[in-house]
Amino acid sequence: MTELSEGDEVTWKSHGGEAVGKVKKKITSDTKAAGRQVRASKANPQYLVKSDKSGGDAVHKPAALKKKKTKS
Secondary structure, eight states, X not given: OOOOOTTOEEEEEETTEEEEEEEEEEEOSOEEETTEEEXXXXXXXXXXXXXXXXXXXXXXXXXXXXXXXXXX
């Protein structure tokens, strides 16, 4: 599992293609986020991300997110 931190740039598949954004928070307990109930735990975390394009929030499992490669 890829470990992500707040501020990491990530990409994920969206219905409009590939979305890009930043990790806002690691969620490790059941909570409400991005307008929905999120089921998460320390063993199965999810991440709250903010889309660069829409500015909206979304919650994704780590397997759905890829850390964006930085240009050297």
